[in-house]
Amino acid sequence: MKIQKQKLKKIFEKTTKNNLIHESVLLIENSNGDFSYHNGYGGKKTDTPFLLASITKLFTSTCILILREQGKLSLDDKIAKYFQEDTLRDLHVYKGQEYSMDLTLSNLLFHTSGLPDVIEEGSSKAKKRVIDKDRKIGIDEIIIKTKQLKPHFAPDNGKKAHYANINFDILGKVIEIVTDSTLEDVYKQYIYDPLGLKNTYLPIDENDFVPFVYYKDTSLYRPKMVRSIRASGGCISTARDLMIFIKAFFGGRLFNKAVFRGLDINNKLQATMSPIHYGAGYMRIPLGGLATLFMGKGELLGHSGSTGSFAFYHPVSDLFFVGDVNQIANPALPVRLAMRLAMSTGS
Incomplete structure (x- = not known):
């Protein structure tokens, strides 16, 4: 393991030499915890809080899968079951046909709804506004703004998937409706408390x-x-807590992990x-393809966040990689780091 840790250290240090990275943290463990490696840069440590961004989607997915297991919802449920018709009308109109009332929870969980993303695909100024100004945006406003954009395809259109935050914003609202509780309380009941x-x-x-x-270079x-994007990207955690969670997510401590065999669809996301492919509420990154010059083995399972966060499991090496590079200007940085780490340990 000493040689392996030297490899991990070398990859981490090479990554943090990137001029975009001002601080970073990395924690790696295997399933039973008898192998552990951590490193920090710029004062960031395993107990330093950071924004999970889209890793939050794993928490939302967990709640959906638990509620499904409890029989409180079905992935075949149409979202029209949970929302007023006026709220949904014109949300998804593709080639003149209205699909808004046909969208299912499964479409949202797997990103097969075809819905566009307001921040990434709105006007070129939309993302700049997020960077330049802090403002609250509620689910109703997100839905209204999404209606002004064109969907990418009809729901369940073959192998197509398109990553859009609104899918999980809506799932978060469904969780609150089904449980008659706030999302933060549901997270606490289903995730924080059981995992400590x-x-x-x-x-x-x-x-x-x-x-x-x-x-x-701007903080x-x-x-x-x-606080506005709770279900799709608002959670805050530490590397230590995140490691506990990602192990539980894939290890069966929160819900029956056999669900992954029953929901084994995974579609390639937009170019x-x-x-990245997307499965039942989590990313799947094949390591044996062109992106790695066919040199990797297996795949990474988990999620990354646009702010530089990452939480992945590499079954081939039985290693979990979590951490943060805290940089919104290049969302590919955490994915590349996780891929390099997995490739260095997967042989």
Whole structure:
């Protein structure tokens, strides 16, 4: 293991030499915990809180899968079951046909709805506004803005998948409706408390700490935005807590992991997110394809976040990789780091 740790250290140090990275943390463990490696850069440590961004989708997926296991919802449920018709009308109109009332929870969980993403695909100024200004945006406004954009395809259209945050924003609202509770309380009941997570939370008011995130060399503080995107990207945690969670997610501590065999569909996401595929609420990254010059083995399972966060499991080596590079200007950085780490240990 000593040689392996030297490889891991070399990869981490090479990554943190990137001029975009001002701080970073990495924690690696195997399933039973008898192998562990951690490293930090720029003062960041395993107990330093950071924004999970889209890794939050794993928490939302967990709640959906638990509620499904409890018989409180079905992935075949149409979202029209949970929303007023007026709210949904015109949300998904593709080639003149209305699909809004046909969208299912499965479409959202697997990103097969075809819905566009307001921030990534709105006007070129939309993303700039997020960077330049902190503002609250509720689910109703997100739905209204999505209606102004064109869907990419009809739901369940063959092998197509398109990553869009609105899918999980809606799932978060469904969780609240089904449980008659707030999302933060459901996370606490289904995830934080059972796993003993002490430093993981959804910020709900000004008193809750929200970490800064970097855009190139600028440190951004966006608490209103973070509190707005709870189900799709608002969770805050530490590398230590995140390791406990990702092990539980794939290890069966939160729900019956046999669900992954029953929900084994995974479709390739849009070209801008290559080589990422999407499964039942989590990313799947094949390591044996062109992106790695066919030199990798197996796949990475988990999620990354646009702010530089990552949480992946590599079954071939039985290693979990979690951490953060805290940089919003290049969302590919955490994925590349996880791929390099997995390739160095998968032989």
